[in-house]
Amino acid sequence: xxxxxxxxxxxxxxxxxxxxxxxxxxxxxxxxxxxxxxxxxxxxxxxxxxxxxxxxxxxxxxxxxxxxxxxxxxxxxxxxxxxxxxxxxxxxxxxxxxxxxxxxxxxxxxxxxxxxxxxxxxxxxxxxxxxxxxxxxxxxxxxxxxxxxxxxxxxxxxxxxxxxxxxxxxxxxxxxxxxxxxxxxxxxxxxxxxxxxxxxxxxxxxxxxxxxxxxxxxxxxxxxxxxxxxxxxxxxxxxxxxxxxxxxxxxxxxxxxxxxxxxxxxxxxxxxxxxxxxxxxxxxxxxxxxxxxxxxxxx
Amino acid sequence: xxxxxxxxxxxxxxxxxxxxxxxxxxxxxxxxxxxxxxxxxxxxxxxxxxxxxxxxxxxxxxxxxxxxxxxxxxxxxxxxxxxxxxxxxxxxxxxxxxxxxxxxxxxxxxxxxxxxxxxxxxxxxxxxxxxxxxxxxxxxxxxxxxxxxxxxxxxxxxxxxxxxxxxxxxxxxxxxxxxxxxxxxxxxxxxxxxxxxxxxxxxxxxxxxxxxxxxxxxxxxxxxxxxxxxxxxxxxxxxxxxxxxxxxxxxxxxxxxxxxxxxxxxxxxxxxxxxxxxxxxxxxxxxxxxxxxxxxxxxxxxxxxxxxxxxxxxxxxxxxxxxxxxxxxxxxxxxxxxxxxxxxxxxxxxxxxxxxxxxxxxxxxxxxxxxxxxxxxxxxxxxxxxxxxxxxxxxxxxxxx
Numbered sequence: 001x002x003x004x005x006x007x008x009x010x011x012x013x014x015x016x017x018x019x020x021x022x023x024x025x026x027x028x029x030x031x032x033x034x035x036x037x038x039x040x041x042x043x044x045x046x047x048x049x050x051x052x053x054x055x056x057x058x059x060x061x062x063x064x065x066x067x068x069x070x071x072x073x074x075x076x077x078x079x080x081x082x083x084x085x086x087x088x089x090x091x092x093x094x095x096x097x098x099x100x101x102x103x104x105x106x107x108x109x110x111x112x113x114x115x116x117x118x119x120x121x122x123x124x125x126x127x128x129x130x131x132x133x134x135x136x137x138x139x140x141x142x143x144x145x146x147x148x149x150x151x152x153x154x155x156x157x158x159x160x161x162x163x164x165x166x167x168x169x170x171x172x173x174x175x176x177x178x179x180x181x182x183x184x185x186x187x188x189x190x191x192x193x194x195x196x197x198x199x200x201x202x203x204x205x206x207x208x209x210x211x212x213x214x215x216x217x218x219x220x221x222x223x224x225x226x227x228x229x230x231x232x233x234x235x236x237x238x239x240x241x242x243x244x245x246x247x248x249x250x251x252x253x254x255x256x257x258x259x260x261x262x263x264x265x266x267x268x269x270x271x272x273x274x275x276x277x278x279x280x281x282x283x284x285x286x287x288x289x290x291x292x293x294x295x296x297x298x299x
Numbered sequence: 300x301x302x303x304x305x306x307x308x309x310x311x312x313x314x315x316x317x318x319x320x321x322x323x324x325x326x327x328x329x330x331x332x333x334x335x336x337x338x339x340x341x342x343x344x345x346x347x348x349x350x351x352x353x354x355x356x357x358x359x360x361x362x363x364x365x366x367x368x369x370x371x372x373x374x375x376x377x378x379x380x381x382x383x384x385x386x387x388x389x390x391x392x393x394x395x396x397x398x399x400x401x402x403x404x405x406x407x408x409x410x411x412x413x414x415x416x417x418x419x420x421x422x423x424x425x426x427x428x429x430x431x432x433x434x435x436x437x438x439x440x441x442x443x444x445x446x447x448x449x450x451x452x453x454x455x456x457x458x459x460x461x462x463x464x465x466x467x468x469x470x471x472x473x474x475x476x477x478x479x480x481x482x483x484x485x486x487x488x489x490x491x492x493x494x495x496x497x498x499x500x501x502x503x504x505x506x507x508x509x510x511x512x513x514x515x516x517x518x519x520x521x522x523x524x525x526x527x528x529x530x531x532x533x534x535x536x537x538x539x540x541x542x543x544x545x546x547x548x549x550x551x552x553x554x555x556x557x558x559x560x561x562x563x564x565x566x567x568x569x570x571x572x573x574x575x576x577x578x579x580x581x582x583x584x585x586x587x588x589x590x591x592x593x594x595x596x597x598x599x600x601x602x603x604x605x606x607x608x609x610x611x612x613x614x615x616x617x618x619x620x621x622x623x624x625x626x627x628x629x630x631x632x633x634x635x636x637x638x639x640x641x642x643x644x645x646x647x648x649x650x651x652x653x654x655x656x657x658x659x660x661x662x663x664x665x666x667x668x669x670x671x672x673x674x675x676x677x678x679x680x681x682x683x684x685x686x687x688x689x690x691x692x693x694x695x696x697x698x699x700x
Contacts, residue, residue, distance in 0.1 A: 016595055016604065018462055031457055031469065038472045038569070044497055045487045060490065060497040105372075113373040122366025128374070135377055137682040138385075141630045141651035142675035145658050145668045146384030149391060149402070166380035169373045199365040228480040230633050235659070246482045253486050254637050263490050270483035281478050285471060288478060292577040 049073065049268035056263045072264040076272065088269060090241065091248040095227060095273070098163055098244060102226035105168035107219050111211065113169070114177025115203050119189070129178070135171040140231055148235040162236045167226055173218050176291075180214035181207065213287075220284055221291045224277050245273035392668035398658070407665075414669035419545075425666060427546035429673075432648040434547065436629060438556035439564055439649070444624040447568045451575035451620065452613075456605075458576065459583045470580070474573035484570055485637035489513070492562045510558045516644030520555025557646030563634050571627070575620045582616040583609070615689075622685035629678055650674045 019027060043063060048056050049072050051065040059066060076088040116122070117129050147166060148157070156162030184207060192206045208215070230246040237247065253266055281288055387403075392414055396407040417425040457463065458470045476484060491497045492512040499509030524530045530539070530550075539550035556564065586609065594608045632651040635641065641648035641656070650670055658667030 016601060031463070034454070034457070035469055035472050038476060038573075041484075041487050041491060041569075042475075044491065048490065056490075057495070060493065060495065061500045109372040109376070112369040116366045116369035120362045120366035120369060122363040125366065128370060131377070132373075135381060137679060137686075138381065139626070139630045139675065139678045141632045141654075142671045142678070143381070143384065144651075144655050145391070145664060145671055146388035147380065148658070149387045149664075150380060150384040153387070153401075153403070166376065169376040171377070174373060199362065203369075224478060228482075230480070230482055230636075234636075235655075246480055249486065250482045250633075250637050253482075253489065254640060266486050267490060270480075270486040274479045274483045277478055277480070278475070281475065282471075285474075288474070289577055292474075292477070292574050293581050 045267045045271055049264055049271055051264050053261060053264060072268040075265055076269055086252065086265065086269065087240070087243070087248070088272070091243055091245045092272075094242060095244040095246070096276075098160070098167075098229075098233075099223055099226040101164050102167045103219055103222040105164070106170055106173050106222040106226075107215060109169045110173035110218060110222075111177045111208065111215065112203070113174045114179075115181050115207060117174070118178045118181035119186075119207075120199065132171045132174050132178075136175065144231055144235045147232060151236055157236065158238045158242060160242070163233055163242065166236075167229065167232060170222070170225070173222060176218060176221075177211070177214060180211055184210055213290075216284065217287045217290050220280055220287045223280065224288075227277055245269075249273060388668045388671065391664055392672055394665045396664045397662040398664050399662075402664070410665060414665045415673070417666070418669055418673065422546060428645065428648065428653060429650070429670065430545035430547045431551075431645050432650045432653045433545075434552055435556065435560060435646060436631065436649045439560060439567075439631060440625060440628045442556065442564050443567045443571075443628050444621060446564070447571050447575060447624055448617070448620050450568060450572040452579055452617075454572060454576040455579035455583055456609075459580060470576075473576055476570045477573040479570075481570070481633040482637055485566065485634045488562060488566045489638055512562050513559050513639055514643050515558035516646045518554025518557055518646075519561060520553060521550070522558075523555075557643070559639060559643055559647050563631065563638060563647060566634055566638075567628065567631065571624070575624070578616060578620055579613065582613050586612045618688065619685075622681065622688075626678055626681050626685065629674070629681070 018024065044061065047063055047065060048060070050068050050070065051059075052067055052069055052071065055062075055066050076086060078089065113132075117125060117132070151157040151162040151166075154162075156165070188206060188210065189202050192202045197206065228246065229244075230250065233242075233244050233247045234250075237243070240248075243251070249266070249269055252269070391402050393410060393412070394402055394407045395410045395413075396402045400406040417423060418429045419426065454473050458466050458473070460466065463469070493499075494511040494514070496512075498512075502509040521530065521535075535548075535550040539553065540548055542549045544552060590612070591604065591608060594604055599607070630651055631649050632655070635647055635649050635652040636655075639647045641652060651674060654667045654670035654674065656667075657670060658664045
């Protein structure tokens with residue numbers, strides 16, 4: 001008995017002994033190589049942003065630019081005269097605007113629906129939960145034309161409303177919140193109810209504050225999801241004034257079939273568009289991890 | 300019900316009045332209480348949440364209203380932007396509609412099942428393109444799913460090594476590509492895999508002349524067989540060339556993913572392995588330590604531990620990861636949009652992208668919608684299979700316990 005408790009206390013102790021030294025060295029070398037495989041593309045991306053076009057083309061692998069320049073970033077920020085075709089601030093503004101509203105909507109509506117499905121008793125509840133599970137199975141790419149159709153009919157095509165409204169609720173978020181609310185002990189709500197609190201009051205001032213970890217997870221996943229969203233914006237908009245970082249960059253990159261030109265500019269734009277989610281990731285990594293595993297438990 | 304009832308009676312003395320939940324406890328003592336004029340409200344919908352004690356007594360009925368109120372945003376958004384559009388698209392898939400008029404006004408020509416027929420049974424360009432996209436995606440799935448699963452498992456085993464220094468940093472590094480935007484990483488891969496790009500420079504160090512990745516439509520299998528002298532890739536002859544299925548010759552079906560498609564496969568493996576690594580990692584950490592310790596006492600070596608203890612414990616998760624990968628890979632779209640849009644020679648065409656380009660580039664929305672529904676049916680079948688198998692498995696383990 002005592003040995004098992006000790007083992008639990010020291011989870012870092014390996015079950016089997018260490019590898020012999022030569023194997024350990026070899027292992028570390030392989031692991032470092034594997035790590036480089038994941039880091040190098042980003043390193044090259046970062047460095048290439050500070051190269052000139054010819055330099056990027058002739059020395060694609062060099063980790064130091066031969067003639068360092070911030071020309072790409074100047075063009076993105078509209079500081080140079082050659083400010084043509086890449087309205088980066090518009091893309092950034094649209095992405096931020098849409099992502100913030102979608103995140104706010106998802107956090108509120110997903111937790112409301114999750115709470116109702118977990119705790120409130122009302123006719124049709126299990127049917128609705130079945131509906132949520134069914135919706136999670138519908139692949140987004142099969143919805144491209146359907147979404148365009150409905151936005152077109154409602155007159156929402158090429159508007160901010162059309163970009164935001166359909167994303168305000170997501171089934172996976174509802175599922176995460178429902179799972180979490182079911183894990184909260186009922187006593188807390190019962191006590192609040194006995195004290196005379198109404199359903200909304202209990203939800204808002206008792207249950208939601210307890211759901212902070214789940215809410216943070218949901219906030220981060222929603223922000224990441226809407227920031228990286230591509231297909232919905234692709235079919236919901238047409239004019240360049242609604243381009244986000246994803247649709248703008250995708251059209252810029254795929255349209256410019258002029259070969260290997262302007263890569264410093266493209267890679268710098270891609271890097272900047274990655275930064276907000278990257279910053280979130282490095283600050284709140286464990287919530288991303290929870291999100292990845294929550295995606296796995298959806299039966 | 301019963302534990303809650305007992306709890307109710309154990310409530311703080313200051314608020315111990317059983318009146319607060321007459322309908323739940325069904326306590327006969329409450330009905331006689333003069334303090335509970337609202338007890339009858341439990342049977343009728345009249346108990347609106349007014350002031351005083353009324354909402355408490357009627358809260359089961361109020362729950363119903365509140366429940367629907369709470370789910371109404373979900374019902375509205377999912378109903379209007381998911382269920383309704385699917386029904387609309389189902390209708391449009393039966394039309395020849397060019398996206399101009401209103402498809403529900405009867406102006407567009409009704410085509411019946413023509414759009415589906417031209418995809419599946421009728422000889423022609425539509426079917427050839429669709430078959431090509433299915434072939435491309437089948438190879439994409441066939442290579443991506445095993446590779447990403449194996450790589451994710453290896454990464455998880457590495458990061459799970461208790462004596463490895465910097466394992467949390469490594470976990471971060473492996474996981475990071477998964478959270479970035481698919482468009483941004485596709486841009487990076489476009490740069491890396493250029494004809495004279497970083498990857499080919501690295502290959503040249505070990506004496507390999509890399510292909511012109513994105514411009515190479517040749518099938519990898521046909522190249523391999525050609526190198527062995529079994530077939531001539533440029534002039535296929537014999538049975539393979541003379542037989543065809545859905546408008547593609549057997550040779551075209553069997554030529555493998557194109558070189559260009561291989562970059563998409565590498566990209567998918569690279570970006571998704573981190574997510575699946577985390578799923579494996581969680582499962583690895585759930586393996587009971589006693590199990591490993593008793594195996595260690597038995598004197599197993601590392602390989603035996605992996606083969607007879609670790610891998611069997613991971614089997615349910617392995618199935619989950621394989622099916623999640625299978626479902627996700629059939630939907631590949633973003634990367635195709637950025638990295639070639641079907642080029643070269645339609646070898647990176649996928650059903651999702653074909654559906655998009657049929658509608659938005661060729662203004663044939665009926666055809667596009669039909670492709671989307673064939674794809675939807677395919678993916679839903681796989682999801683149903685997955686859920687069914689996982690349910691069986693869960694039920695099975697439950698019975699064994």
